[in-house]
Amino acid sequence: MLNISHLTKIYGSVKAVDDLSLRIRPGVIYGFIGHNGAGKTTTLKSCAGILNFEEGDIEIAGVSIKKDPLYCKRNTAFLPDNPDIYGFMTGIQFLNFIADIYSIDAKTRQERIDKYSEMFELRDSLGQSVSAYSHGMKQKLALISVLIREPKLVMMDEPFVGLDPIASHLLKQLMREICDKGGAIFFSTHVLEVAQKLCDEVAIIRKGKLVKCGSMEEIAGDAGLESVFLEMEGETQNV
Secondary structure, eight states, X not given: OEEEEEEEEEEXXXXXXXXXXXXXXXXXXXXXXXXXXXXXXXXXXXXXXXXXXXXXXXXXXTEETTTOHHHXXXXXXXXXXXXXXXXXXXXXXXXXXXXXXXXXXXXXXXXXXXXXXXXXXXXXXXXXXXXXXXXXXXXXHHHHHHHTTOOSEEEEESTTTTOOHHHHHHHHXXXXXXXXXXXXXXXXXXXXXXHHHHOSEEEEEETTEXXXXXXXXXXXXXXXXXXXXXXXXXXXXXX
């Protein structure tokens, strides 16, 4: 589904991502763990086609994002941690705008908009201007815009930030449903307890370099993901 090969992204003299290789298979919820500035967002934005990169390659369903970026973008969705949505639009105008871009027919889009806006308790607010939305409402709107497309690969940067407990619970269920249907999820999070309960596989990154990756059982073991992560951070700082 997603194959990252020797990805390197450089800002000036700093390697934000340094020779990173990961493979996210269909049916897998894959967690991406690391401290602030570790390179998580840079990696996700590179996979989404937002950032160019200096070395390596990223393939979506076997297609290089360098060779055919439009194909890759049509078949993936990216949810940033702070959605930047057009404030002059209403919620429904924004969702129809996204549906138009991805050529979703009128009947299908209406069914999906109704389903997900009702699920996330946003239906009554779709007629309002996005500029009047709270951060949480914008996060839900952006999430709905992803879900109405039903992409096979969904990438998310700190997706639970700004969501209330009910919305967070619904999102976890939907993430699993996407994977049960053959899709894949690649997301970053600081909430290690959530990652341990939700993820099938996990990667830990520090200063742009991959520290460890594998199944949650292999990485967390009996100690738990938080203990393993803190231990690895302590070992790295003492080097």
